[in-house]
Amino acid sequence: MSKKELMFGNAAVARGFWEAGCTFASSYPGTPSTEVTEFAAETAEIYAEWAPNEKVALESAFGASLAGARSFAAMKHVGLNVAADPLFTMSYTGVNGGLAVVVADDPGMHSSQNEQDSRHYAMGAKLPMLEPADAAECRAYAMAALELSERFDAPVLFRLTTRVAHSRSPVETGERTEPPRRAYQKDPGKYVMMPANARGRHVAVEARTEALKAFAETTPLNRVVPGDRRIGVVAAGIAYQYAREALGDRAAYLKLGLVNPLPEKKIREFAASVDRLVIVEELDPVIETQIRAMGIPCEGKALFSRIGEYTARAIAAALLGETAETVAVPPVPGRPPVLCPGCPHRGVFYVLSKLKLFVSGDIGCYTLGALPPLGALDTTLCMGASVSGLHGWCKAAGDEAAKRSVAVIGDSTFIHSGITGLINIVYNGSPATVLILDNSITGMTGHQQNPCTGLTLKNAPAPAVDLTALCHAVGVRRVRTVDPFDLAAVETALREETAADEPSVIIVKRPCALLKPVVAQRKPPVTVERDACRRCRACMRIGCPAISFDREKGAVVDTTLCVGCGLCGQMCAFGAIRGGSGTRVI
Amino acid sequence: MTELNLLIVGVGGQGTVLASRILGEYFTAAGLDVKVSEVHGMSQRGGSVITFVRAGRDVASPLIEAGGADVIISFELLEAQRYAGYLKPGGTMIVNTQQIDPMPVVTGAAVYPDNVRETLAGLGIHAVYVDATAEAVEAGSAKAANVALLGAASRFIGGSAEAWEQAVLACVPARFRELNQKAFALGRARA
Structure with missing residues (x-):
């Protein structure tokens, strides 16, 4: 075995997939999941790519799995919403080569627009879900995910949270073993999900869940950690670490690695062995609700919040009544994130704010245009919603309001899901004005290539989407390009295009100020x-x-x-x- | 040393991640269990950033809570005050004297406090002030200010100069070795 090294959680996930013989990855970047795919791309053996969005990524990984490859797709929690359609039916088809779906939740919303709990997807789609608690488990569980996927004929969900994905801890690595690629066998009853076939597959899904429940009882992924039996904690992932930090050996633990389905017998035995059964889980009471449904008395959300991240101290306070004294420090001015010096988005938002337009915003660095003194955005919902939301706004608010409204969306986000909204604007005829802020990179997640940049994840040249031609092709006649460093030109373009009685697109083009060629100049x-x-x-x-x-x-x-x-x-x-x-x- | 909790705070883009990697490398080489927690994404855009480094026999949580840090390395003056509550009684703060105005100060909505040193002293905090940018410039480039600060902090964390040098060299690209070695040594010598 090689030596222990300090490894980033997301790097350890990639390492585990690599060691388990993974050869295919398709993902869309999203904090805190992005680096899993970036680290995978650094290996020669894994073909890794950025897909236009999470649905495309997961469907591509499904295709690779059918072809017999061990594969994964990685995304942030809201990305799984986009990929939910293939996910639910892939539960029915199952896989050929092992397939893992990495989903990174963001309790505390360090870099997200909501705090959803992805464990609901495991229950809803009836899929096994693994959740590691440190980098060593990231590696080990990633290997287990691909093996379990093949053993149980199911895509395996792999849940991360920010504090596991983005922390470094020691990992003992091993060698790569590549199992022979599984042969594809045509099997329409399994892979063609039309009603007659799907009915049969639903039966298979329910049988698989029973098999997984039996597996959950015996797998070492779920283990009892001995300690004082007066408190028995059921926990997984980072919540387990907080509980261990707070309670040490003053509690016993049922540490879950497989968080769906739950091991009912094991939980029952553990509950019987402790005085007090406490479920420690961030966000929703997913485990607690299921344990209550088993008829086992337990405590959970009555003691802990459904909101934000947990801390060891909050757990110690709730369970042991221990409080810590803290020093009161005079407050200092806040330091919110800002658009970087030289950011091409800044001038656009200044002009939008000056013209007092309704601005339908989107997800990216440019969401920061909502903050003072620019304060330009009226709404930000999810990837692509700027464009489709503007269409509805224009239809409902009337022509005058429509002419005082725009959508702003980045190049990567436009390709992700803005283009469909633009097609709707043309097809259903609203005089909307869409600004594509083309900074030639996916910015907020840390500079990932996308279909507009002319490079792939592995830095190979690729055809770049011609945004002007694309907008013309879907029927937008008024398409123009401006330089955001020329404030007067931006203002003129905005005044003229918002006044037009037909759909228009302004491509605001200048590369991100942090890109190497820009920095060099x-x-x-x-x-x-x-x-x-x-x-x-x-x-x-x-x-x-x-x-x-x-x-x-x-x-x-x-x-x-x-x-x-x-x-x-x-x-x-x-x-x-x-x-x-x-x-x-x- | 049974357990050591270090906090690195500053402004997104100041190079706090490299400092945390060097610390992680140093403690790992010393045979300790280590957890380093960083935050990526939105806060890296000039926002207030915080990195936790924990070393010990068996580290569970990657986080440090209020009153839990043995050493705080602050890359910016005002940020030292923001996170002062994290310091353990008897702990040490290494404070870079660089000031970066946060946006509310830039826009005039708030005022940059002119009494950070007095406030920290009033709280009974042992603070060591370092002009890390000047030291880094002396070493060859302002970009090595993060490593100069770490050099100052190393005096209060313990360990031999050789062990620290190994950790620095393991984390920086070959062409920046000399620069970072110099910056670290200057920071360590003057603290």
Whole structure:
């Protein structure tokens, strides 16, 4: 065996898949799941790709599984909503090569728009679900997921949470073993899900659940950890670690690795062996509700919240009555995330805010355009909803309101699910204006390639989607491109396109300020002419972290942050800010 | 050393992740169980960021709670005050004197506190102030400020200079070795 190394949770998941002979991965990026696929892509043996969205990713992984390959698809919790359609029916078809579906939940919403609990999907789709508690388990369970998938003829859900996915802990790695690829055998009764066949497969699904329940009773994935029997904790994943931190050997544990289906007999025996049965699980009472339905008395959400992350201290307080003294520190100004200096989105949101338009927003870095001082967004729901939501808004609010409304969506998000909304705008005729903020990368998740960038996950050249041609092809006649560093051009385009009586698309094109070629071509920081600055604070309205205001000095540029985009100079009516990409005054 | 809890706080983009990786490498090489918890995604865009590093015989939770940190390394002055409540009584804060205005300060909605040092002193906190950017520039590049800070912190964590150097070298690309070695040594010597 090789030595123990400190490994990132998501890297350990990829390592486990690799060791188990996985050869195919298709995913869509989403925090905190993204790195699983990125680490898989670093191996020579796993073909790994970014798909346009999670549904395409999971269906591609299904195809690879049919062809006999061990495969996985990874996504964040809300991504599984997009992929739910294939997931539920893949439960019926089962697999050929082992197939794992990695889903990363985000309790506490560090980087998400909701706090949904993916364990409901395991119950709903009647699929086995594994949940690791540290990086070593990430590796071991990833291997187990592909094996169980083949053994029980089911895609296996692999649940992560942020604190497991994004923490490093020691992992002992092993060698890769690649089982021979399973031969494909045509079997329409299993793989063609039309009613007559699906009825038979539903019977198979229910039988499989019974087999999985029996397996759950004996598998070492579910284990009892001895301790003081006055408190018996049932927990999985990160919640197990918090409980162990809080209680140590002052409690006994039933640590679940297979979180669906549950081992009823094992739980019953464990419950009988302790004075108090406590279910510790973040978010929804998924385990607790099932244990109550077994008729076993237990405590859970009466003691703990359904909201946010747990802490060891909260568990100690609830179960042991232990409280810790904390020091009161005078509060300091908040530090919300901001658009980076030189971000191409900044100017667009400044103009949108200035024109007081209704802005239907979407998911990406540009969601930050909702924050002050830009404050440009009216709504953000989910991937693609900016475009389809704008259509409904325009239809219901009337023509006048429609002409004061736009949608903003990034290039990757547009391909993910914005294009279908645009087709609806054309087909059902609303005079909507859609801004595609094309920064040539998937930004927020940390720079992933997408179908618009001309490169694949493995950095191989690929055909890039021509967004202008695509919009024309679905029937949008008015398509124009503007540079977001030219505020006057952005404003003109917005005024003209919102006034039009037909659908229009403005492609706002400039690459992300953090992309290597952009960084290499950065201009020197702008400079402020002290005497020319009239202290009007106009340059403060763009919300750039590189420029601040001093009562005595006026505008002050932080030369370590400024990338010379010149947007602030375009705001200055007195020509006090010099340098950068332009000095036009609007 | 049975258990050590370290907090690294700062502003997204300041290089806190590299510092946490070096610490993780250092404790792993020392034969300890280690958990390092980072947050990626939205907060990396110039927001307040916090990384937990825990080392000991058997580390369960990857998180550190209020009053639980032996050492806090703050990459930015105001952030030191924000997270001061995490410090254990008797712990040490290593504070970079760099100031980065948060957006509410930039827009004029809030004022950057001018008395962070006095506030921390008033709370009875042992704080060591470091001009890590200057030290890094002296070493060759402002980008190595994170490693200079870590050098200062290493004095309060313990261990030999050699062991620390090994950990630094294991985590930085070959072409930046000399720069980071220098920055670490400067930070360690002056703290």
